[in-house]
Amino acid sequence: MTMQVPPSKTHQFCLNWSPYVRLVHDYRDPHVGAPYQSPAVPDHALHYFKQGSGWYRNDGQVHAISPGLVVLVRPGTPYEFQFEPDPPPHMLNTHFDLVEMEDSHHPFPYPAVQRRIPPPAIPADPAVDGYLPSVQQLRDSLVYEQTFYRLHAVGTLPGLAYELTRKALLLELLRMLHDNQRVSPHYVTPVHREMLAASVRFMQDRLEAPLTVADIVAHVHVSRALLARCFRNAYGTSPARYLAQLRIEKAKTELTYGARPIKEIAVATGFASVQHFTRVFHRLTGMPPATFRRRHDA
Structure with a gap:
């Protein structure tokens, strides 16, 4: 039996997605006691909090840091966060371009100049297909962590097979975020x-x-x-x-x-x-x- 997937606006939006993973960081010793500030990032970032407490400012809002919180930072968006000393903070960070571009291969971080070609961003408007909120509390944080560590394991390995694996795992993380905000009790209408x-x-x-x-x-x-x-x-x-x-x-x-x-x-x-x-x-x-x-x- 042959099944054909019907086209949709969401399908058209993500049709050209071929993400490039720029950095995968198991961050066990973040700044404690003083705010960490970034004026803007030139790519996407996923900041996941495995452990720790404190606050995180993004999109003009301040959020409490707690285990299982994930923040989506879009290109050009400033952010700031600060940890409390106890418990010891632990972050799982990923930087990526949603679509692989000519300068995606530039070593992290980019120099303090604007990227020549601004990268396409995941929609920030809830009315647009493909929207993801900037902050979510994950329903199934263990699966997210397991997928992150699979991505971390192949983060710097050369070759086409590993490059395809990185793309697939990054898309899997994004799928989890879409499912989490759509069907979990943490979804806000x-x-x-x-x-x-x-x-x-x-x-x-x-x-x-x-x-x-x-x-x-x-x-x-x-x-x-x-x-x-x-x-x-x-x-x-x-x-x-x-x-x-x-x-x-x-x-x-x-x-x-x-x-x-x-x-x-x-x-x-x-x-x-x-x-x-x-x-x-x-x-x-x-x-x-x-x-x-x-x-x-x-």
Whole structure:
């Protein structure tokens, strides 16, 4: 019996995919205690967190790092992350071009110049076929890790057979991400994404106020349970912790570039007391605010 696969827009979108794997890195000793910043990457990156805690900023959003979190960084997108000292962080990183290009073979990293031919990117618009979210919490992280280590094992081996194996395994990782966001309980529907965006905007506009989760629930007109589930699925954390991360990010900017006393910064970032601010800051950054300021002054 002969079966013919019907054409689709998604099929047309990925018809020319022939990825080139540029780097496969089992990263067991990342930066701890200080943010790692990249202004932009010239290719795609998959940053998978096998172990560790902290925060990751991508696409203007801050996400809590937890085991099984994977971040898709698109070409030209800046990112920043920071680990807490315990547990010891462990990342599995892959850099690739979605379509093999003339300069895909350039040794990693590229020089600090724009690529002559910008690489095609995985769609960032949920309305476009082939879309993948920037952040996902994996339903089956073990299978992802096993596939990564198979890719890692052939990462630098020469020859056509190994090159085809690398392409196939990278496409398998992308297939897992599509399946995960489409059918797993971690998938966030377009309607819920709009609700999440409204929630985050509401938080960002009121960082100086004593905002509560009940205030956010009332603003977006959903139940507390639904809000918590959507935040956990989309960002890997609770609304309250996400709000705390936003407050601390604002405080870090004040501490780095401003001269206001720490007590005033605590008030300006919505904390009832400098003691509460110090406790939360230390928990999320691994150091008290005064130490953070001294290090950045140096």
